[in-house]
Amino acid sequence: xxxxxxxxxxxxxxGAVSWSVRGFSVVKPKNDVFGQGDQAVTRPxxxxxxxxxxxxxxxxxxxxxxGSSGLYCGQWAQALVDHLPDTPFPNRGAVDPWMGGFWKQxxxxxxxxxADAPTRHTKLIREGSCATLSVCWLRRTDAGVTLHWMGYGxxxxxxxxxRDGQPALISSHPGSLAKFDQAPFLLNWKDVPHKDHIRxxxxxxxxxxxxxxxxxxxGQFVLLRYLSVLSALGADAILSAPARALLEEFRKIVxxxxxxxxxxxxxxxxxxxxxxxxxxAELRAAMTSEATFASLVRAWNEHGLMPNDDATLVxxxxxxxxxxxxxxxxxxxxxxxxVPSDGDSPVAxxxxxxxxxxxx
Amino acid sequence: MPYMQDISRDNPGxxxxxxxxxxxxxxxxxFAPNGxxxxxxxxxxxxxxxxxEELIGRCMRDDGVRDYFEVGIIGYGxxxxxxxxxxxxxxxxxxxxISEVAKNARVEQQEIDxxxxxxxxxxxxxxxxxxxxxAYDSTPMKAAILLAHAxxxxxxxxxxxxxxxxxxxxxxxxxxxxxxDGELLDAARRLTSLKTSDxxxxxxxxxxxxxxxxxxxxxxxxxxxxxxxxxxxxFEMSSEMSDRQRAVICELFDRxxxxxxxxxxxxxxxxxxxxxxxxxxxxxxxxxxxxxxEVEGESAEGDxxxxxxxxxxxx
Numbered sequence: 015x016x017x018x019x020x021x022x023x024x025x026x027x028x029g030a031v032s033w034s035v036r037g038f039s040v041v042k043p044k045n046d047v048f049g050q051g052d053q054a055v056t057r058p059x060x061x062x063x064x065x066x067x068x069x070x071x072x073x074x075x076x077x078x079x080x081g082s083s084g085l086y087c088g089q090w091a092q093a094l095v096d097h098l099p100d101t102p103f104p105n106r107g108a109v110d111p112w113m114g115g116f117w118k119q120x121x122x123x124x125x126x127x128x129a130d131a132p133t134r135h136t137k138l139i140r141e142g143s144c145a146t147l148s149v150c151w152l153r154r155t156d157a158g159v160t161l162h163w164m165g166y167g168x169x170x171x172x173x174x175x176x177r178d179g180q181p182a183l184i185s186s187h188p189g190s191l192a193k194f195d196q197a198p199f200l201l202n203w204k205d206v207p208h209k210d211h212i213r214x215x216x217x218x219x220x221x222x223x224x225x226x227x228x229x230x231x232x233g234q235f236v237l238l239r240y241l242s243v244l245s246a247l248g249a250d251a252i253l254s255a256p257a258r259a260l261l262e263e264f265r266k267i268v269x270x271x272x273x274x275x276x277x278x279x280x281x282x283x284x285x286x287x288x289x290x291x292x293x294x295a296e297l298r299a300a301m302t303s304e305a306t307f308a309s310l311v312r313a314w315n316e317h318g319l320m321p322n323d324d325a326t327l328v329x330x331x332x333x334x335x336x337x338x339x340x341x342x343x344x345x346x347x348x349x350x351x352x353v354p355s356d357g358d359s360p361v362a363x364x365x366x367x368x369x370x371x372x373x374x
Numbered sequence: 375m376p377y378m379q380d381i382s383r384d385n386p387g388x389x390x391x392x393x394x395x396x397x398x399x400x401x402x403x404x405f406a407p408n409g410x411x412x413x414x415x416x417x418x419x420x421x422x423x424x425x426x427e428e429l430i431g432r433c434m435r436d437d438g439v440r441d442y443f444e445v446g447i448i449g450y451g452x453x454x455x456x457x458x459x460x461x462x463x464x465x466x467x468x469x470x471x472i473s474e475v476a477k478n479a480r481v482e483q484q485e486i487d488x489x490x491x492x493x494x495x496x497x498x499x500x501x502x503x504x505x506x507x508x509a510y511d512s513t514p515m516k517a518a519i520l521l522a523h524a525x526x527x528x529x530x531x532x533x534x535x536x537x538x539x540x541x542x543x544x545x546x547x548x549x550x551x552x553x554x555d556g557e558l559l560d561a562a563r564r565l566t567s568l569k570t571s572d573x574x575x576x577x578x579x580x581x582x583x584x585x586x587x588x589x590x591x592x593x594x595x596x597x598x599x600x601x602x603x604x605x606x607x608x609f610e611m612s613s614e615m616s617d618r619q620r621a622v623i624c625e626l627f628d629r630x631x632x633x634x635x636x637x638x639x640x641x642x643x644x645x646x647x648x649x650x651x652x653x654x655x656x657x658x659x660x661x662x663x664x665x666x667x668e669v670e671g672e673s674a675e676g677d678x679x680x681x682x683x684x685x686x687x688x689x
Contacts, residue, residue, distance in 0.1 A: 046383055046440065055437055085436055117491070132481060136499040137431050139488055204490050272617065 030335045031154050033072060035065050036301040039326035042231075043312040057081075060088035060145075061229045061326040064095035068151065071159070073098060074328050075149035076169050078229040080200050083144040085134060086124045090143035093120045094201060102151045102162030106212045109164065117203040142204030148187065148227050157218070158334040161225060163187065164214040166207060168198035170233030174294070176222035181290050183240060183257040185217050191263050194234045195275045224294060225330040231323030234278070235314055236297070238264070242282040243290045274321070281318045301329060376573030377616035379537040387443045388469060388529055388539035389429070389657065391422055392518045393459070395451025398546050399509040403584050404646040414582060415507035417646060418544050422447065423503045425653045430476045430502070439473040446470070446525060450518035451510035453551060457521070459505065468525055479504060515549035519561040523568065530570055538573040541565065542656045544580045544649065548604055555607045562611035576613040578639035578656045580649055581605075589648040591641045592623050592655070594634050605642050612640035623655055 041059040060079030065072065075095045079087030097116045103109055124143060128135040146167025153160045163171055165187040174181035188194075199211040219225075226236060241264040244257065253261065268279045300310040307327070314320040381387045395415065402411035426445065433442045446469045449459035460467050463478040470478075479502035488497045526539045552558045568575045581604075583589075590598055590605075592615065599605040615623065615637040624631040641652045 057435070081435055082432065085434070088436075114491075121490075132483075132500040133430065133476060133479070133502060134434060137434050139497045139499050141431070204488075206491050 031159055031332065032335060033152065033159075033330055033332045035072070035074065035328065035330050036298065037063055037065055037074075037326075037328035038301055038304050038307040039063055039229075039324070040304065040308040040311055042322050042324050043308075043315045044322045058088055059324045060091060061324040062088065062091040062095050062145075063227070063326050063328055064098070065328060066100075068100040068153075071151060071153040072330070073100065073149065073151050074225070074227055074330060075147065076227040076229055076326050076328060077148075078146040078167070078169050078198075078324070078326070080144040080146070080198070083200060084141035084202065085128065085138045086143045087145055089124070090120060090201075090203065091145040091147075094145055094147050095149075098149055100151075102153075103164050103214065106209045106214065109166070109207050109212055113201070113203070113207065121203050142202040144200035144202045146198055146230070147201055150225060150227065152219075152225070152330065152332065158221065159219040159223075159332055161217040161219055162214075163217070164212065166199055166201050166212055168193045168196075168230045168233075170226070170228045170230065170237065172226045172228075172233075172236065173217055173219070174224040174226070175220040176224070179291055181224060181240075181294050182252075182254060183260070184220070184254045185215075186237070186256050186260060187213055189256060189259065191234075191237065191260060191267060191275065191279075194230060195273050198230065219332055219334070221334045223332045225332065226297075227326075227328040227330075229324060229326040231321040232311065232325040232327050234275075235320040236327075238279050238282040239285075239293055239319070240290060242279070242285065243287050243293055245283065246287040247290075278318060278321070285317075285319070297327070298329060301327065377538065377618060379535065379570075379572035381442050381537055383441055385536045386441060386471075386533060387537045388445070388526065388533070389443060390446040390448065390469075390522045390526065390539060390541045391425075392448050392450065392515070392522060392541065392543040392545075393418060393422065393505065394513060394515070394543075394545035394547065395449045395459075395508040395510050396513040396547055397451075397509055397511050399451070399507075401546070401584055403582065413507065413509070414546055414584065415509045418582070418649070419503075419505040419507040421646075421649055421653055422505045422544075423501075424650075425657055426475060426504055427479075427502050429657060430472055433472050434476070439476045441471040441473050443472045444469040444529065445472060445475055446522075447505060448518050448521055449508060450514045451508060451512065453512045453514050453517075456514050456517040459508070461504070461506065464504075469529055475504065476502075512550050513545065513547050514551040515543070515545060516551045516558050516561045518543070519558070519565050523561070523565045526565070526568055526575055530568055530575075533570065535571045538570050538575050539568075540576045540578070540656055542578045542580065542653065544582065546582045555603065559607060559610055566613055573616070574613070576616075576639060576656075577611060578652060579608045579612045580641045580644050580652045581608055582649055583643040583645070585643070587643040589641060589644045591644065591648050591651060592627065592637050593640065593642075594637050599642055608640055608642060609638055612638040615639055619655065622658060626651075626655070 039059060039061045046057040047054050060081045063076045065074045075098055077091035077094045079091035081087050093116060124138055128138045146169040148165040148169040148171045150161050150163040150171060161173065165171055168188055171187045172183060173185040175184045201207055228236060241261055244261050245264060264279060267276045268283055270276045300307050311325045315322050379385055399415035400413055403414040403417045404412050406412050429443060430439055433440050447459050448456065450456045458468050464470055482501045483498055484501050485496055485498050487494050522541050529539060549558050562577055566575050566577050593599060593609065596606050596609045599609060620634060620637050621631055623637060624634055641648045644652065
C-alpha cells in the first residue's frame with residue numbers, strides 16, 4: 015500500500031466554515047509482480063493526490079498516471095499535483111502556461127533516468143508521460159464556500175449536497191458514465207493540452223456538502239453504487255439535472271451487455287441497497303485507516319463492483335455554519351467594545367502535517 | 375463472451391507471424407522517400423520489426439518490459455525448411471516472452487524529428503530489429519500453418535484461459551506445398567479450431583501485391599473480392615472478426631457498424647498502407663490491457679452535456 019493518510023488533517027473551523035478531509039491511495043488489489051534480474055518487483059501505485067491549505071481555503075487534487083502510455087507516469091502525476099497553483103485556473107487558456115512552467119524540468123529528468131536504456135529512452139521520446147488531473151479549490155467567501163475545479167481525463171470529481179440527512183449529487187465530472195469505457199484524455203508533457211478536453215467550472219457549495227475526488231476505478235464504483243441506490247429508490251423527480259442524466263444513462267447501461275461497465279453496473283444493481291447516506295457513511299468508514307481502505311477496495315474488486323485499478327479517494331466534508339446570533343448587548347455596553355467577527359478565527363492546528371501527501 | 379480476457383502476466387497473449395520468404399518477395403513493393411524501390415521482403419521485415427517494437431513499447435514500464443505476450447516468427451521460403459526465424463541470441467527458439475524479444479534486438483540509432491508542445495525538435499532514438507529480409511525459392515505456406523498449429527497447441531495447453539493466440543500470415547503468392555486449395559483450407563481451419571476458454575485462435579491473412587490493383591481490407595463477404603479463386607480461398611481461411619474488432623475496424627475505416635454484421639481478418643492486393651493497417655488491427659485487440667480502451671474518447675463528454683461546466687469559466 016502506498017501513501018500517508020490525511021485523516022482530518024484540515025479539520026478546521028475558520029470563521030463560519032468547517033471542513034474535514036480524508037484521503038488515501040492504494041495500489042490495485044491484484045497487482046503485477048514481475049521479475050527484474052533475480053528480484054521480484056511489485057508494480058508501483060501510479061495514482062497521486064495532494065491536499066493543501068491555501069490562503070483562502072483548500073486545494074485538493076487527484077492525478078492518475080497512465081502507466082500503459084509513456085513512461086514515468088506516476089512521477090508525472092506527482093509533478094502535476096505538486097505544481098498546482100494556490101489559486102484556481104481562471105479559464106481553460108491558463109492550463110497550458112501553467113504546464114509550461116515545469117514540463118521541461120520534468121522531461122529533462124525523465125530523459126536522464128532513461129538514458130542508460132536506449133529502448134526505454136526511445137519510448138519516452140516518442141510517447142512522453144501521461145496522467146489525468148482533477149483538481150478543486152475550495153474558497154471561503156462572504157456567501158459561504160465556492161468550489162472552483164478543473165478536470166482533464168476521467169478522474170471523477172463529485173459534489174453532493176446534504177438535504178434532510180441524505181446526499182444528493184449536484185455536480186459530477188465526468189458528466190457521462192460512458193467516459194469510463196473510453197480511453198481517457200491525458201495530460202502529457204509532450205503535448206499542449208487540448209482546450210476542448212479541459213473541463214472546469216465553479217460551484218457554490220450548499221451549507222452542507224461532500225466533495226469527492228477519485229481515480230477512475232473507485233470513482234466509477236462511487237457513482238455506480240450511488241446510482242444503483244437512486245435507481246432502487248425510484249425518486250427521479252427530486253434529482254438535480256446532472257444526477258437525473260447519470261441515472262438515465264445508468265438505467266440504459268444495465269440493460270445492455272458486452273461491456274465491462276455494463277457488467278459492473280448490473281452487479282451494483284444486484285447488491286442490497288441501504289440509503290445513499292448509508293453508502294456515504296460506509297465510504298467514510300472505509301477511510302478510517304489505509305489498511306481498512308485497501309481491504310475494502312480489494313473486497314469490492316473481488317465482488318466485481320470495482321475494476322482492478324489503483325484506487326485514490328479524497329472525501330471533503332464541508333459545513334457552512336449558521337452565524338451565531340449576536341448576544342443582546344448588556345445595558346451598560348459601550349459602542350467602542352469590539353465584537354468578534356466570523357472571519358477572524360485563526361486556523362486551528364490540524365493533526366499531522368497539513369499540506370501535501372501523495373500516493374507514492 | 376469470447377475475446378474479452380484481459381492480457382496479464384498470468385494470462386499472456388500470443389502472436390505468431392508467418393512470413394512468406396519465397397523468391398517473389400524480391401520484387402519491388404513500394405518506394406522509399408528518396409524514390410528508390412523497396413523490395414517486398416524488406417518492407418515486410420520492416421513492418422514486422424516495427425510491430426514488434428510497438429508490442430514491446432506497450433509492455434514497457436518504468437522498470438522494464440512486462441511479459442504480457444509471447445511471440446513467434448515463422449519464415450517460409452524453402453520447402454522442407456520452414457522454421458522459426460529468430461536469430462542471434464534467440465536462434466532456435468519458438469515462442470519467446472516479449473521481455474526476451476526486447477533484450478535480443480539488433481539496435482540502430484536514428485535521429486528523428488519529434489514534436490514537443492508544438493515545436494519540432496531533433497532527438498536520437500533507437501530502431502530495434504529482429505527480422506531480416508529474406509527471399510529464397512518456394513512458398514510452403516501449409517508447412518508454416520502446420521508449424522504454427524503444433525506450436526500453439528502446446529502454448530494453449532500452458533495458457534488455457536488466455537486471450538486466444540493471433541496468427542498473422544503475410545504472403546505475396548500461392549502455397550506450393552499443397553495439391554489442392556482444400557488442403558490449405560483444411561490446415562487453416564485446424565489452426566483456427568484451436569481455442570482457449572476465451573475463444574478460437576484467430577488467423578489474419580495479408581496478401582501483398584505491388585500492382586495498382588485496389589486493396590481490399592477486412593471484407594464483409596467474398597462478393598467484395600475479385601473473381602479469383604485464391605482470393606476466395608484466403609477469405610475462407612481468415613477468421614471472422616470479434617465484435618470488439620469489428621467496432622474498432624468500423625471506427626478506423628469509417629464504416630457503419632450496424633451495416634457490418636460480419637468481417638474477415640484479411641487483406642487482398644494489399645499495398646504498403648493496407649499491410650500496416652492490417653498489422654495494426656491484428657495486434658491492437660490484444661494490446662488492450664486492463665483499464666485501457668481501444669478507441670480514444672471523442673468529443674469531450676459523451677452524450678450528456680458537461681453538468682459542471684460554467685460559462686463564466688470558459689474563455
